[in-house]
Amino acid sequence: xxxxxxxxxxxxxxxxxxxxxxxxxxxxxxxxxxxxxxxxxxxxxxxxxxxxxxxxxxxxxxxxxxxxxxxxxxxxxxxxxxxxxxxxxxxxxxxxxxxxxxxxxxxxxxxxxx
Amino acid sequence: xxxxxxxxxxxxxxxxxxxxxxxxxxxxxxxxxxxxxxxxxxxxxxxxxxxxxxxxxxxxxxxxxxxxxxxxxxxxxxxxxxxxxxxxxxxxxxxxxxxxxxxxxxxxxxxxxxxx
Numbered sequence: 239x240x241x242x243x244x245x246x247x248x249x250x251x252x253x254x255x256x257x258x259x260x261x262x263x264x265x266x267x268x269x270x271x272x273x274x275x276x277x278x279x280x281x282x283x284x285x286x287x288x289x290x291x292x293x294x295x296x297x298x299x300x301x302x303x304x305x306x307x308x309x310x311x312x313x314x315x316x317x318x319x320x321x322x323x324x325x326x327x328x329x330x331x332x333x334x335x336x337x338x339x340x341x342x343x344x345x346x347x348x349x350x351x352x
Numbered sequence: 353x354x355x356x357x358x359x360x361x362x363x364x365x366x367x368x369x370x371x372x373x374x375x376x377x378x379x380x381x382x383x384x385x386x387x388x389x390x391x392x393x394x395x396x397x398x399x400x401x402x403x404x405x406x407x408x409x410x411x412x413x414x415x416x417x418x419x420x421x422x423x424x425x426x427x428x429x430x431x432x433x434x435x436x437x438x439x440x441x442x443x444x445x446x447x448x449x450x451x452x453x454x455x456x457x458x459x460x461x462x463x464x465x466x467x468x
Contacts, residue, residue, distance in 0.1 A: 270455040281358075281445050281459040282396075289455055328395060338384070338455050340447075342395045 240265045240331050242343035250349040257301075257316040259346050261329030264310065271312040272330040272340070273303055282328065288312065299323070324350045355379055356448050358460035365436055366468055373431045373463045375446030381426035382448030386457060387419075390443040402429050436467040 245260040263269055270289050274282040286297025293305040303314045312329060326347050332340040355378040365371050375385060384403050388396040400416075402408040402423035410416045418440075420432040429448075433440050443464055447457035 272456075274459075279443075279462070279464065281356075281461040282447075283459070284456065287456060332455060334455070338449060338457075339398060339401060340386070340457060341398075344395045 240269070240333065240341045242329050242331050242341055244327075244329050244343035244346050246346055247344065248347050248349065250351060251319045252351045253321055254318050257314070257319045257323065257348065259314040259327050259329075259348065261303075261312045261314065261343060262310050263312060263329070263331045265331055265333055267333045267335050269331045269333050270338075271303075271305060272332075273297065273301070273312075273314045274328045274330060274342075276326045276328065276345075285314070285327075319348075319350045321350050321352065324348055354450075354458040356382075356446065356458045356460040358444075358446055358463050360463060361461060362464045362466075364466045364468065367437055368435055370432055370434045371436055371465060373433075373444055373446075373465075375429045375431070375448070375460050377427045377448045377458070380448075380450050380458075382429070382450065383426065384449045385423055385429040386447045386449075387421060387429075387431050388445045388447070390445060390462075392443075396445060399431075433465065436465070438467045441465055441467045 241264040243262045272287045273285040286295045288295045288305045296302045301316045329343040330340045357376045359374045387399045399414045400408045400410045408421035423429040445462040447459045
């Protein structure tokens with residue numbers, strides 16, 4: 239069975255500082271990995287995804303994530319936080335054998351201080 | 353591209369009534385649609401998966417007679433909450449995927465349901 243663990247329900251950074259949101263996954267088959275962002279009372283927006291190929295994935299808004307199979311991790315980073323990055327971030331995993339059913343992590347709320 | 357809409361965005365209803373939520377893929381054909389439920393400050397919980405023209409597959413613990421899902425066309429899926437009760441109040445989000453990029457889901461903006 240697949241699972242996703244996001245370390246830290248809340249992360250607070252200063253504007254301009256590095257953003258690091260941690261995600262570890264469990265999957266018995268090669269996974270597809272995703273990061274989504276959710277603003278209050280809105281649906282989810284895909285930030286980036288890893289399917290195959292290059293393990294460093296670049297997404298929108300300056301975010302990127304690296305798939306590390308040995309560590310079963312898919313941490314999300316951004317070199318310099320902006321106030322507009324404050325939101326809820328979800329890491330998710332799916333795979334072809336599961337009919338692409340997606341399992342979400344519990345989410346990490348990012349706060350950005352001025 | 354890949355826009356998913358939901359209607360209504362917000363609905364308030366009386367206990368015991370039924371509420372229908374529509375999910376539409378606006379610019380692509382959605383072979384599979386997913387329905388999620390999200391409680392305040394929590395993650396998304398998958399309720400069911402629906403494929404066009406076939407019966408929905410419900411997750412364990414989700415009452416299929418309570419949450420009726422219809423996926424009549426490649427661009428429309430509906431979720432009907434029957435005989436709604438206050439505990440059904442939640443944020444319902446749908447997503448859709450295409451046949452070519454099945455691993456990627458495109459999410460709707462969500463529907464806030466409040467049952468009084």
